[in-house]
Amino acid sequence: SLANSHDVGPRSAEAFSRAHRLMPGGVNSPARAFGAVGGTPLFIERAEGPYLFDIDGRRFIDYIGSWGPMILGHAHPEVIEAITKAAQRGTSYGAPTEAESRLAEQIIEAVPSVEKVRLVNSGTEATMSAIRVARGATGRDKIIKFSGNYHGHVDSLLVAAGSAAATLGVPDSPGVTKGAGKDTIVLRYNDVAGVKAAFAKHPGEIAAVILEPVVGNMGCVAGSPEFLQTLRDETTRDGSILIFDEVMTGFRLAFGGAQERFGVTPDMTTLGKIVGGGMPLGAYGGRADIMDQVLPAGKVFQAGTLSGNPVAVAAGSKTLEILRNDPPYEYLENLGIRLAQGLDQAAFDAGIDYQVQAVGSMMTLFFNTDPVNEWADADQSDREAFGRYFWGLISKGVYMPCSQFEALFFGRTHTEAMIDETIDAAKSVLASFA
Numbered sequence: 001s002l003a004n005s006h007d008v009g010p011r012s013a014e015a016f017s018r019a020h021r022l023m024p025g026g027v028n029s030p031a032r033a034f035g036a037v038g039g040t041p042l043f044i045e046r047a048e049g050p051y052l053f054d055i056d057g058r059r060f061i062d063y064i065g066s067w068g069p070m071i072l073g074h075a076h077p078e079v080i081e082a083i084t085k086a087a088q089r090g091t092s093y094g095a096p097t098e099a100e101s102r103l104a105e106q107i108i109e110a111v112p113s114v115e116k117v118r119l120v121n122s123g124t125e126a127t128m129s130a131i132r133v134a135r136g137a138t139g140r141d142k143i144i145k146f147s148g149n150y151h152g153h154v155d156s157l158l159v160a161a162g163s164a165a166a167t168l169g170v171p172d173s174p175g176v177t178k179g180a181g182k183d184t185i186v187l188r189y190n191d192v193a194g195v196k197a198a199f200a201k202h203p204g205e206i207a208a209v210i211l212e213p214v215v216g217n218m219g220c221v222a223g224s225p226e227f228l229q230t231l232r233d234e235t236t237r238d239g240s241i242l243i244f245d246e247v248m249t250g251f252r253l254a255f256g257g258a259q260e261r262f263g264v265t266p267d268m269t270t271l272g273k274i275v276g277g278g279m280p281l282g283a284y285g286g287r288a289d290i291m292d293q294v295l296p297a298g299k300v301f302q303a304g305t306l307s308g309n310p311v312a313v314a315a316g317s318k319t320l321e322i323l324r325n326d327p328p329y330e331y332l333e334n335l336g337i338r339l340a341q342g343l344d345q346a347a348f349d350a351g352i353d354y355q356v357q358a359v360g361s362m363m364t365l366f367f368n369t370d371p372v373n374e375w376a377d378a379d380q381s382d383r384e385a386f387g388r389y390f391w392g393l394i395s396k397g398v399y400m401p402c403s404q405f406e407a408l409f410f411g412r413t414h415t416e417a418m419i420d421e422t423i424d425a426a427k428s429v430l431a432s433f434a
């Protein structure tokens with residue numbers, strides 16, 4: 001059934017079989033292989049504003065936005081100009097530049113918890129480094145993460161994503177040693193009692209708690225106000241470091257991220273995606289006394305040949321400048337309400353079991369009978385129905401994340417008309433389910 005519904009052009013199909021011979025699974029990052037919907041990915045030729053164009057010459061309204069970064073739309077002229085000018089001055093020096101301080105200043109001004117920051121090359125590097133610094137700063141080994149939260153492919157964080165109960169880490173991937181997961185305590189998201197119990201059981205042993213304050217990586221699931229406040233209170237009381245992984249939410253749910261939106265300030269923050277304006281750039285930052293543990297100010301080692309790369313910094317800096325001077329957040333909020341209401345109506349009319357969960361410009365239509373508050377709930381979703389929905393939308397020119405467990409994103413170049421076109425497409429796809 002699913003196999004017959006794939007709507008992929010001949011050139012993409014051919015490109016994928018070639019790529020398969022050259023790269024594992026044909027891709028450089030697994031999600032984009034469309035594995036969760038059992039298919040062949042579309043190969044992209046170019047992107048502009050809210051649109052992706054595949055190599056078969058088809059155009060799609062893009063609700064992935066490179067998995068988050070493209071809040072200004074693809075190929076924003078000012079961002080491209082900044083990238084071009086930077087590249088003409090040389091693409092990497094391995095030496096300090098004034099532009100890095102400018103971007104650091106922009107991040108520090110925007111994000112409440114960040115007093116000092118270090119630039120890295122990806123979200124994974126940011127979370128890996130933040131964990132190391134938290135352990136170095138506290139002299140403790142254990143960390144708490146939550147099932148269904150993704151923090152990149154860091155060994156110690158690649159544990160028990162998808163496990164519902166509080167378990168001591170069992171690695172999710174071959175190649176991650178038992179040792180790497182042994183100090184990772186995995187708890188259920190939004191489980192206030194579980195957090196309190198873990199601190200009661202391991203007083204003075206937990207270096208850090210890391211979480212997505214709004215999860216994108218099990219579909220869109222918001223941390224409850226009580227959950228976020230409990231984390232803030234328990235970590236403060238225990239002398240543990242609270243890390244918000246705002247790789248997805250940073251500069252998206254508000255200019256200052258989820259921490260600004262919800263008024264809970266962590267000790268450290270990890271950033272990626274938007275902060276690099278579509279170039280490879282991440283950042284981690286936080287309280288100055290914690291960040292001063294990092295070499296050469298302190299003793300925690302973390303380094304990078306391409307860190308603070310001038311081209312990536314130019315893209316990120318221009319993106320943050322535009323977001324600050326001409327904030328799109330109210331507009332995105334209204335588009336989000338419009339899309340959520342439209343999808344809600346479409347699913348309701350089709351008579352299916354569903355939940356629309358949204359925070360600002362992050363959203364998921366869950367094929368699920370009940371609200372999703374943690375991974376065990378998300379895991380009940382009907383993946384097969386999601387696959388049909390996904391391919392149905394592809395046929396209608398709408399490019400959604402290719403998994404039930406990813407949030408969709410849109411940006412400031414999406415219009416109300418495009419949102420309405422998307423809702424109409426969803427209506428007709430879902431109506432065909434009956």
Ligand code: PMP
Nearest residue numbers: 122123124150151152247248272
């Ligand atoms: N943290 C979160 C919350 C993420 O969503 C991601 C990537 N989707 C990462 C970390 C890892 O970032 P990267 O893919 O840039 O390594």
